[in-house]
Structure formats: structure tokens, C-alpha cells
Amino acid sequence: MKLVYTLLFLSCSGLFWAQEWDDKFKQIDNLLPTPNVYRTASGAPGHQYYQQKADYKIKLELDDEQQIIRGEEVITYTNNSPDPLEYLWLQLDQNVRAQHSHSKLISVDNMASFKGINNLERKMFEFDGGFKIEWIKSMNNEDLNYAINQTMLRIDPKTPLKPGGTLTFKVKWWYNINDRMKVGGRSGYEYFEEEDNYLYTIAQFFPRMCVYDDVNGWQNKQFLGRGEFTLPFGDYEVEITVPADHVVAATGELQNASSVLTSQQRERLKKAAEAYDKPVFIITDKEAEENEKGKASGKKKWIFKAQNVRDFAFASSRKFIWDAMTVKQENKNVLAMSFYPKEGNPLWEKYSTRIVAHTLNVYSNYTFDYPYPVAISVHSRHIGMEYPMICFNGGRPEPDGTYSERVKYGMLTVIIHEVGHNYFPMIVNSDERQWTWMDEGLNTFLQYLTEQEWERGYPSRRGPAHKITDYMAGDKSTLSPIMTNSESIWQFGNNAYGKPATALNILRETIMGRELFDYAFKTYARRWMFKHPTPADFFRTMEDASAVDLDWFWRGWFFTTDHVDIGISNVKWYTLNTENPEVESEWRRTHDQQQDVHVGDIRNQSDIEETQTEKYPELNDFYNLKDPYAISPLDTEEYNELLSQLTPEQEKLLNSNLNFYELEFENIGGLVMPLILQLNYTDGTSEVRYIPAEIWRFKSDVITKVFIIEKEVKHFRLDPFLETADTELSNNSWPREVRQSRFQLFREKQLQENEMQRDKRAKEMK
Template identity: 60%
Template sequence: MKRLLTAIGIGLLTSVSLFAQKSVQNHAERFEQLGTTFRSPNVYRTASGAPGHMYWQQKADHEIEVELNDDNQSIKGSQKITYHNFSPDALTYLWIQLDQNERAKDSNTPKIASSQIGQRMSMRQLESIVWHDLDLGYKINSLKDMSGNDISVTINKTMMRVDLPQPLKAGEKFEFTVDWSFNIHDRMSFIGGRPGYEFFEKDGNYLYTMAEWFPRMAVYSDFEGWQHKQFVGRGEFALAFGDYKVKITVPADHMVGSTGVLQNPEEVLSAVELDRWNLAQKTYDKPVVIRTQAEAERLEKGKAKNKKTWIFHAENVRDFAWTSSRKFIWDAMAVKQAGKDVMAMSYYGKEGNPLWEQYSTRVVAHTIESYSARTFDYPYPVAISVEASNGMEYPMICFNYGRPDADGTYSDAVKYGMISVIIHEVGHNYFPMIVNSDERQWSWMDEGLNTFMQFLAEQEWDRDYPSRRGAAHKIVSYMASEKHLLEPIMTNSENIIQFGPNAYAKPATALNILRETIMGRELFDYAFKEYANRWMFKHPTPEDFFRTMEDASGVDLDWFWRGWFYGAEPVDISLDQVNWFKLDNRTPAEKKADAKKEFDREESYVSKTYNKQDIPQTVLEANPATRDFYNSYNPFAVTPEDEKAYKDFMARLNQKEKDLLNSGLNFYEMKFSNVGGLVMPLIIQFNYVDGTSEIERIPAEIWRLNESEVTKVFAKFKEVKNIVLDPFRETADIDESNNYWPSQATPTRFELFKGAGGARGVSTGDNPMKKAQKK
């Protein structure tokens, strides 16, 4: 309904608002600063989010010799660790991670996992209850100083304390050796996990993904001391940087891919493979196949009795992983990065073709180029993708999934799933392999940031890329979950109910909203790149990220961090009511005429119509004595006083005021309520009667004085036909039915699907490629 504003002392007409959920207080805590929540800045970490002038971190160098036994799927190794104490503290002991013990007999992992017996149980379900009976976990054979003396150790599940013979003072280093062995587990079985082996029954061969395979130094930091939280499977890793020299002995017919640079290609590659490898290092437009599928298939048919030792060096890495199999096809190409070449490479069995040969290495190269443009130039010499029906990352190497059907066809879900996981796992080189956050404490700092970067790289790969995460509307189903199923992003990894949505999707969505809606691309991209460069090869905390994003952009984001990262409320902003007003610039005659029309309309009710027939004569009509002044008075007649008041008012107006009075402006008073609780900007689309549209963007700070409801008036020259709140679905609003004026019905859609099981990355759905080949 249109309302008129009087020209003198414009008054607002009140209306009844729709019901809306309110906070306990109108002005609660959503816009309070986070200063008291954050750690205090100090000489190690500044209030700006940058490393302080006395920042330090430890270093752990490794020299390792390891041998793989392909007959009984076991591994044994010896290593020398040089631990550098750059902290200001004297250390009386060191802590070492023994992650293989997560699968040991006394592991806490099966103990803290809930389980139940159903009417029907699969063998895999039953085995998962008793898997701790397997002979898995480390066997620490010795731990000695460089003089050969035994060092006292205490093993607590997945952590080992090394008691130093004397305190390790600031600036000193300590060298010691560890000999160890363990049985490699079948990661395709009920045990699962990141490392292990996969057995291919058809050709009788194994594919090994060796990660978390050696005792690794825990992190000692300025903000936490020792990070020795137990590894129980989900929370990943906190690791120190160091240099690695690793000798890997495997069957002579195996191909090995690894963190670092191969030091002895002439000894382990055939003459033909060496020539192809040298060619690949000068080829930038497409991958060069170094070991072909035909060559790999020939090797699959036999087992070499002799062995070869592959030697790799890696500098300034936080971890080291490798893979080995006689099944591997190997291809590679060079990628230019800031005046140097990076080798993008892939290792995969025949089961991955033709998909892997066409896409994997190209995706590795694209990921390096995309991520580097937004962070820093990729500093390492290689980046490797391994097909292992898996998805896990380590420095310079990652294990991924995506296998076609046996006939070489595949669904688009398999294709895009493979490309996405390669982007994601290669992207982890940046977060957390280089920007080295603590994954065991804050999964979102690597998974969330990396998923955001993955979304950008996917969109650069294909304009129609079916990205699963990143766009705001795709997090709605999670944020609309029952409250007891939700936790803040700032929740420890082991305590999250819906891990994927919480640690991956929600932070990625939050960053995308920051970039597109809150900060804008220019400010966001500059600040994000500043964070990456400040903390590359260092150990950042959440505060360092939050502070840097504000420091480099000049945007106060405490309300955003508080709502999206420290809270679990959803976004649901309701457009409750719209009142339409116009300035009253009518002449007295026009006002009286309009008033007469309104009076006649109000008095034209049904009883009067019938009474004209049923009441032949009223008292007033029958008896003149009942009449007085008002029976002949015309309230709708224009008086001289009316004309004079109008002329006097117009005479008092200057030209600017007269222009405003005659502008024809429409005023739309809009009332909003914050039903969900998470404050966000108001993004309003006005659709006009003439067919045009306009977007108004109101910052989230409009809620700062009343977090429950706000009223805002918009002046428009054009008449509005309808209004849409959040028209581009960019705020993750969980209920779009209250985003319209006039209100409109919105259907709730559901998807019909048929569930099916299968190995990770294997096609289980529709495969149009297969159908097309049958025609």
C-alpha cells in the first residue's frame, strides 16, 4: 500500500511487523572486538599478525636409510636426527611422533570409537571391532646418541619422549639415531588410513604409499610448547621443518616417487627412461611419458630378485613421503616459476588410464600456477600426483583417486572428482606444507584455506566446473542442521561431528564471502597474499591469520570472525515488512478531492445500499428541526485559509526544497529481522515497474545497535514492483522464503538418489561415456 508523507514535519505511519526471533539483548556481543579472545601480541607474534622481531622455530634434519620388503609388506629403517634448538629455552627432553602406533594393539583409536551391533553385520564391520589384534605399529629397536650410548625413552601411545642426557641449551643442537621397523597395513581394508598398501589381485602386485613412515619430531613452539596431542586418526599433523637425505631400497623393477629431488637417476632409470626424463625437463606444453603403460604391464608379470636404492634430497620440508610399485606409469612436464622450472609429475597404474595420462600432470601444473598467483611462487623443485585410490598430501607429493571403469570409460563425477582431489592435495603444498599451521589443533587452517583456493582453481579450469564447495548457497544445508550437530569452526579436529562441512566447506565458504561480498576482491586478495608471504615456512596461528587479514586491508572483521569462526549460528535474515510512502506535494484542491474520494469509498458499504430501499425516510429528512450547521457544511471544500496556508508554505521553500518536493520520490521503509543470529550485510535487489533493477548493498554494521531487527528507508525515483533480499545467494541464508516483497512461495526441492558403495574415486553412478560407446 502506498502511503503519503506530509511535506511539513514528515511523519512515518506505523505497521504491524511479522514475527521474528530475537536475541536476549538487542545489542549483544556480535560486534564486540576479539582482543580479549586472542592471545596477547608479543616479541614473537605482533598485533598486526606478522612474525615478531624475535620470532623463532625449531629445525629437525634427517638422514634416513629405509628398505621395503615386498614379500611380507614390511619396512625397516635407520635414521639420524639433528635437532636444532633455536628457542630461548633449555630443553630437558624431546618429543617424537610415532603415528604408526595409531594402529597398534594398545591404540586408543578403537577404544574411543563408538560401535554397535545391528541386525545384519558385514565382515568389515566386525573386523573393525577387533582390528587392534593385528601386529601393527612401530618396533623401536634402538635410540642412541652419536657415541652409541642408549638414550632413555618413554613411549606413550603415539608419542615418544626422549630424555636428553643433559639439557639442550638455546642455540645448540643434538644428534641421535633411531632404528625401527613395522608391518605395512592394507589401507584398502577396514583399517583405512592415509598410508599403507593396495593389493591388485589380478596381477598380484602391490602399490605402496609410504607416509607417516618414520619417527617424526613434534613441534615445540612459542605459543604452545610441545604439541604432543595423541594421534587417533583424524587430526593431522604439526611438524618441524628440516632438510632430508633419504636412501630408499626397493625391488629393482619398482618405480619410486618421492618428496625431494632424485640424486641418482643414472643408477635407477634405464637408458631410455633417462632420455625421456631429460626431455621432460625441457618440455612445457604437455607431459612426457617416461615409463609407458606397455613397459609397466611387462614389469607387472615378473618379480625382480635384486634391489635398487633410490636417493632423494629435500630442503626445508616439514615431512617426507614416497611411493613404490612395479605397476607405475610415470609422466612429467616442466612448469615455469619465477625464473626456475618445477617438475610436475604423475605416477599411476594402468587402472588409472586413460584418465590419468590425459589429466593428472596437467592439473598439477595448473594448480601450481593458480595457487602461486595468489600466494607466492612455488618454492620446491617437484610436485607429484600419485593415483592411489586415496586423498592425502605431503611435501611435493600427494596420493589421489579417480579410476575409470575397466573399459576405459568414466562418469563426469569420476573425472571431476579426480581433478578436484588433485588440485586439493597438490594445493596442500601451500597450506600447510609451507604455511605450516598446526593441523592437529586447527584443521580449518589448512583444509578450509586450501578448499577455498581449490574452488578458485577449479573455476579457472572450467567455467562450468561443478565445484562442491565454495559457493555460499552450498553450505546452507549444513548451517541449517540441528543445533546439536553444529560446532564453531574453531573446534579441535577430534571433537567435530560433521567434519567435512565444518573444517573444509564452511571456512572455504566464509573466505569466499569475505572476498566477494564483505571486502571485495582487491582488498581480500592483497591481504590473503600478505598472510601467505608473512608465514611461508613458519608456524602461524588463527590469530595471525585474522590479524593479518585486517591489518593489510583496513577492514574491521572481528564481527565476521566471531560469527563465522567462533559461532555456530546460521544466516537467516527476514524481510518482514515494506511500507511505501510518497512526498505530499498536492494543492489544497487536490488534497480535498482525494479526501472526498477516500470518504466516499469508506462510506460505500453494503448496509447503505440496502437502506436506500428499506428506509423510505430518515428522521433528518422528515424533520428540519433536527438539522444544524454541520448538515450543510462541506469539509471537502477548499477555503481561503487553505489556499493561504499553502501559498505561505511554498513561499518559505528554497529552490532545492521545491525540487525535492516535486521530485516524485518513492520512499520504501523496510523492516528486517535477524532470525538466524549470524549478522550479515543486507543485499537488496529493487525490481522496478519499468522492468529495470538496482542493487543496494548495506554493510553488516547496520546491525551494530540492534542485532535482532533494523529498519531502513530507501528513496527511489522509480516505483518498485518487487524486492528480493540476497538475490545472488551470496550470504548463505538458510531460509529464502522470507526474502521477498511481496512474499512469494518457494518450493523445497529434494533429490532422488540410489546409494551404492565402491572404492574411493571409482565410478558408481551414471556413465554416459559407456552408453555412447555401446551405440
């Protein structure tokens, strides 16, 4: 019986230990899929990796009178998987704007969301924006069976599509284009009432194939509006019919320039192909203003081709100014271009194309050469959205041509970000519907590097560790781990953009170092060019290419909502006892004089007129009369005997005057990080010591560390360069620091003008 109880106790103790022990350095193998023939343990594509191909031939017409897109497409789908496919899934993203879409039904409202007439109007606005599928046919015009489930469409071929086989079919459809100023959206139009003109930025405009892969099978998760688009690669040939005076910018290369451009415009394009320092105008501002005054009759067909892209988008308007310049890459030149209305100037003609070119150069340096022939930035109010070779970006000055600092840097930032998306996810083609951070987070990280290379002191919103601390220290009930599906994320921008970008920046600057990180990051980018990576592929590649164990980092930063709050909770200072009576007697004397005195002793000096031993000296004995700091001959003899037993090295150590500081560190936030400790010495010098995060591997709440130092330390400071995203800096110093701030008694006046307008008014007053 005693043995049974003993075993039961041991069993329960083991269970308790397994449940309670929080191992921050446990490997994350249990959180990742098992490597296989498709994806290796090193993070590279496996020897049987495959991906599907979807080629499109599309003919569409933009109805500028009724704001309708009408189209017909031929899709050739190639099954490169080892699986026979009984059905095919297509995405109908415009159905998110259908009158009875689920995205409208599941939106969470409260009365605060109706505050303001504009919000109320948007809530009540009725708009039927869903796809209208007229038919789906085989190439011999037989109707194909299909079914629509909200934003997904299933096609049922007569026989399963075998491995290595292709299926070609046709779809005819149309939909009403949404007014982005009224109902929002990544795609749509803006109406300019004064001149009765439209600027169209069109995407998600055609039924598109879903991804079928070794991870999810069909990625047919419904589009609810936030989780973006997971798409296979393919070749596109697109004919776009628009009003004759419209100018079109699109994914791919223009095939019929001689039909849609004037000889002067074609000549200017040739000059742009050799313009490496500044843009050349293809259509000037004056030409664009003249073009938008009237509406020409007739139509024009613009033809574009694009190879090995995952999507297609375009913009069309009679308002466009157009400029271009060339970016040199290692193996080819790229034409960087901008299309914008006069309302975008003077910002757009000054900055847009140059920031496009700059972005290509910086991103290519950290990943791979930009493989496409063009990169286009289109001005569109209140939007930032990306597609292969083209993106739609906000940043509009005031009507008088002035602009705030916020508008300027907002425009530069959004162009960098959206052009950067060509790399992630347009080329490194991650699953946006599932893992937003894999494109937004990685892209925001590179965006930060690009911003800093554009201008010293660029006011980057995301990237540096200290800019994410308010979010990470927030209410845990409204935080999600980074590894959360895109539709379920709390605080989307901070979670999917800011936190992963910060994590990568910390890896680069603090954990791995720039050289190791840059090599591993470039390895990942090049391994997965034109392929479909998963989070596991990224995590494994970063470790495999650097020989740095990062499981603790991925676990803490990506799989939890822990935050960084590491403090110095105690400091003890020790020095060596030299055993030399003369040295130690003086040390005791000085040490005793520096001790704090009890208040009672202070008051007794005056309140007690005379003690008994003062009144009767004969009461004093040896202990009263002994000098505590006196050195006897015996003390000297014992010291000399000790010296005779020491080696020269031991004697040197005994007299080295070393300082021993025992520091206690407390992990309050739960997220383990390296200890970056600045030691400020009494002689005015300082040094920084870096202790890897593995110091927490056996105990992750409180640890102690002894520092042996020749100099005397005046002040310790943790994370002196704001590297770790520590959310509470007040406990990072010892002794504690009190930092001065400024209390504002009067509230600042709200300025109704930007700084450029204010400066102009000030000059007029002189």
C-alpha cells in the first residue's frame, strides 16, 4: 500500500510539474507541421514541391456612364498536384459587396459607430456590388455545372482533372463599380464633381482561381473583407476597352502603344527608358488638364500582357498626368512610373516616381532583383493597395498646393509600402487569407529600412522596438498572438504590421546581428520566389541559414501575447576583503562613518545629558576602552602568515580592488529577451554588456547575475538603446531615475492650417 501511495504521489507531482513549468525555451516543433517531401525541415521547398498554374485571357469594358465593368474571360487551369481534382474553386471577391453578403451581417455595431452624419450615411447606403455571373461554359460552349457560396464559386467538371492535366473554360460576368468615397473598398472609383470626371482604380474585378496546395488543399476560406487574397501564378493577356480619351495603367506591358499613345508620348517613353536620375513626363500637367475638360467620343482598347503574376489590376481616367524613369537592376532595367491627377500636385510630380525607384533599389538589395518590367504608383484618395506591378496610393495636398508634414510622409510611406508588396506577397506568395503578417509584417519591416535610407531621421511609425510598447502592454483581452487568422485579429494594424515588423527589427539589430539576419532573410526570399511559403518555412529558414536557435523568440513573439517588461529589482555590491589589517581597518572606519544613523541616536545626543559610564568612568572595561580600528602586532603577524601561504596570483587577486555586483533581474511581462546592460562608472566612462536571452532558460521569472568589474559602478541601466520593446522603463535603472517632463497648463490651440500655410501667413505679416 505504501508503494502505491508513493507512486501515486510521484505521478501527481510529475503532472503538476508538466502543467506548471513554463518553459520559454521549449522547441516549437509541436506547433509546426511535420517536414515532408513538399517542405523540408530546413525551410526550403522539398523535392516534390508543386504548385498550380492559372492562365487568363480577359476582355473587359469599362462603362464610364453607368460605372459598370463587363467582362469575359478564358481560364486555363493546370493541375500540377499529384491529386485528381473533382471540383475547382474560384474567388468572387466582389460578392463581399453583394446586398446579402455575410460580411455585412457579421459586422459588430454599437451606437457609437453611428455617431456623425457621414458614418450614418455609410451604414444606411444601399449598394449592389456583387458579381453577376451570366454563364460558365467549356471551350465547346457546353454549360458547366457550378455553385456559388457567398464569395466562392465551385465548378464541377464532368470528369476529375487528373494530375498533369489542364482544364480550359469561359466565364461571362459584370458588376457595379463601387464609389470608394461612399462605401470604401480597395478597388472602385472617385468622382470629381466640378468637371464630371471619374478616376477608376480597378481590382478583384474578375473571377479568380483559388490556390490548391499541399498545406490546405483548396484555400477557399470566405472573403469577409479583411483577409486578403491567396492566388496562384499564371500568365495574363487582358484587353481593356475604355473611353477614347482615357489613359490606362495596368499590370504588365502595354502591347499596342502605337494604337493608344501619340507619337510624342511614345517618344517620351523612349527617353524615360534612359532617364536614371529624374522622371520624364509622358503626359504633362497641362496636357492632362486640357484632356479632362471635355469628353471625346469613341472608345479605345488597351492590351496588356503579364507573365508569371498572381493577379491583375488597372487604373483608368482622362485626368492622368504620367511620368516615368528607369531603375537599373543587375540583370535588367525596370520602368518606374506614376499616374496621378492634378489634385495630387505638387507632391506627386516631386516624389512619387522617385520613391518608387528608391523602393525597388532597397528591397532588391535585401531580397532579389525585381523581376518585372514595370512598377507603377497610381494616385487615389484615401487608399493604399497593392497588386503585381501596380499599386493605388493616397496622399492629396490642399487645393492651394500646400500640404502638412503628415500628408507628405503619409504619401511617401504608403508608396514605399505598396510598391514593396510586389516582393511580399506578389512574388514571395504567402497565404494572405490565413497569415496576414507574412506579407504585411515582412513588408513593413523592409518599409522601415527603405524609409531610413530615403532620409535621415525619417519619422517612421513602425519598426523601432520602442514604438510598439504601448500596444504590447495593453489590455490582454483585446490582443491576439501574431499567429492568428487574419479575420480574427484584434488591433489589426499593430498585430499584423507593427509587431512582426518590430520583431524582425529586433532579430536584426539585437538577437542575430545584421550580417546573419540579412543573409538568412535573403535566403528565405530567394528560396520562395514565385512559390507559396508558410510560417514554418520562414521560421525554419531563418534558423537554418543562421545557426541561431530562435524557437524561444518565435514562441514568445508570435504565439503569445506576452510583453517585455524586465526590471532590475535589486543590486548588491561586494568588494574583496584583503585581510591586510591596515587596509581593512581604514575601510571599516570609512564604512562605519557612512552608515545611516537612527533617529533615536540623533535625539539622544541632546536629550540624554549624561550616561552612567560618563558619570562613573570606573564602569568602563576593556570593551568600552578598546579602539575598534586599532591594529595589533598579532593582526600583522597573522596577515604575514597568510601571505606566505598564497601564490603570487592569489596575492594579486586579493589586492586587486575588484568590485562584485550581484544584480537581480525580474521578468514581469513574461517575454524573455536578452539583457542589454549599460554600466556607467564613477570615473565618467561607460560600457554595454550583452547577455543572450538563454540566461532565462532555467528560470524565466527572476534571475541573478554577478558582474566582476575593476571600476566602481555609479549607475546600471537596462536596454539603454531601446532595443527590446521594454514596456516599462522606470524599473530599468539602478539607482532609480526620476525623469523630468513638462506639464502643460493650457491646452494647445487646434491649428486649422498646415505648416506651409502658416509659414506663408507669417511671411505676409513681415
